[in-house]
Amino acid sequence: MADLWQSAMDHAVAIARKAGETIREALLNDRKVTTKSSSVDLVTQTDQKVEKMIIQSVKERFPAHRFIGEESVAAGEASNLTTAPTWIIDPIDGTTNFVHAFPFVAVSIGFAVNSQVEFGVVYSCLEDKMYTARRGKGAFCNGEPLQVSDQTDVKQSIIATEFGSSRDPEVVENIFSSLRKILCIPVHGVRGAGTAAVNMCLVASGSVEAYYEIGIHVWDVAAGSLIVTEAGGVLMDVEGKNAKPWLPNTRPVGRNRDATGSNPVSQATKQIVKISKTTLIVFFFPRIAKGVDTTETVHEISVTLPRKTENHPEF
Ligand SMILES: O=P([O-])([O-])O[C@@H]1[C@H](O)[C@H](O)[C@@H](O)[C@H](O)[C@H]1O
Ligand SMILES: [Mg+2]
Structure with missing residues (x-):
């Protein structure tokens, strides 16, 4: 049977490549920076220019499709994922x-239908690496199949x-407390590419x-989530269940602070130790909205394991 979304995926790859060219050219000029x-x-x-270019090009080809774009949302558009x-x-x-x-700079395009990611395209344009995944058909980098690590020892x-x-001191404190615990497991190292999609x-x-x-x-992880799972990884929450990080706030599993004052970062970090037999991890915590009382903010925590398992270990 023909793949219903193949032409959309081909379009995503082509437009991501074109966007990458624009980004590479822009790197040669002054970059005017503002803040959000x-x-x-x-x-x-x-x-903003690249997002407009991608949306315009998709609209011409697939006029009925909808969009959630980082810069459109920053400009006031809603971030609602429908079916x-x-x-x-x-x-x-x-x-x-x-x-x-x-x-490390990437163009990230995820495509969801019925709240399920059908394909993901991440173009790491300065490395010229095109990462792609189609649901049920594997993940690739420049056409070569990808497979997550088989390391089982954290x-x-x-x-x-x-x-x-x-740079909120409480958030920074959470980050460092989490990092300290992870380093002291101990692990071989901690790295960051500076882009969620490339990570x-x-x-x-x-x-x-x-x-x-x-x-x-959601735009940081929609494409990457499928690339990870199609390469054999798993997105999990701290309960060991599959998480759907592209659905914002749909699976809250922890609070910023529970009644005893412990926060999800330290709870999650404890999970790392507990799951070290089967290895690791992605946690996603939706951003704390400005002005929201964090004591009441519901967070979602996800964990990626490199090995796909039908029955996730109980934590
Ligand atoms: O703003 P942006 O460069 O598109 O995306 C950011 C990058 O992925 C960064 O690595 C991550 O730490 C931030 O959480 C993201 O917001
Ligand atoms: Mg991003």
């Missing part, structure tokens, strides 16, 4: 890298993570055993 949620949450005209075919776009994942010419692992763009592709490639991050958006 905080002084370190950066955006450039290239982010309709929806393109979930991060035009430049790794904007801070782009601003500083740090060499002490032999490299963990990818990011520090995010909040997930590094999990899919087996270059790192796991990736976790506190504070992430």
Whole structure:
């Protein structure tokens, strides 16, 4: 049977490549930077230009499709995932890298129908690596199949993570407390490419055993989530169940602070130790909205294991 979404996927690959060319050209010029949620949450005209270019091109070809794009949402559009075919776009994942010419910058395009990701395309454009995954058909980098690491000992692992763009002391404290515990497991190392999408592709490639991050958006992970699972990885929450990080706030499993004052970061970190027999990890914590009382903010925590298992271990 013909693949209903193959032509959309082909289009995504072509437009991601074209977007990558635009980004590479823009790197040769001055990059005018403005900020969004905080002084370190950066955006450039290239982010906006590339997103418009992708959306325009998809609209011409697939007029009934919908969009969730990082810069459109920043400009006030809703971020609602319905059952309709929806393109979930991060035009430049790794904007801070782009601003500083740090060499990991990706175009991330996920495509969801009936709230399920059908394909994911991550183009790491400065490395010229095109990561692709079609649901049920595997994950690839420049056409070569990907397979997650088969390392099963957390002490032999490299963990990818990011520090995010909040400089709120409580958030920073959570990040460091989590990091300290992970380092002291001990693990071989901790790395971060500066783009969530590339970090997930590094999990899919087996270059790192796991990736976790506190504070992430659907456009950062929609494409990467399928690339990870199609490469044999698993997205899990702290209960060991499959998580769907592209559905924001749909599976809350923890609170920022529970009644005893422990927070999900330390709870999640404890899980790392517990699951070390089967290895690791992606945690996703939806960003804490500005002005929201974090004591009441519901968070979602996800865990990626490199090996796909039907029955996830009980934590
Ligand atoms: O803003 P952006 O460069 O598209 O995306 C960011 C990057 O993926 C970064 O690595 C991650 O730490 C942030 O959480 C993301 O928001
Ligand atoms: Mg991003």
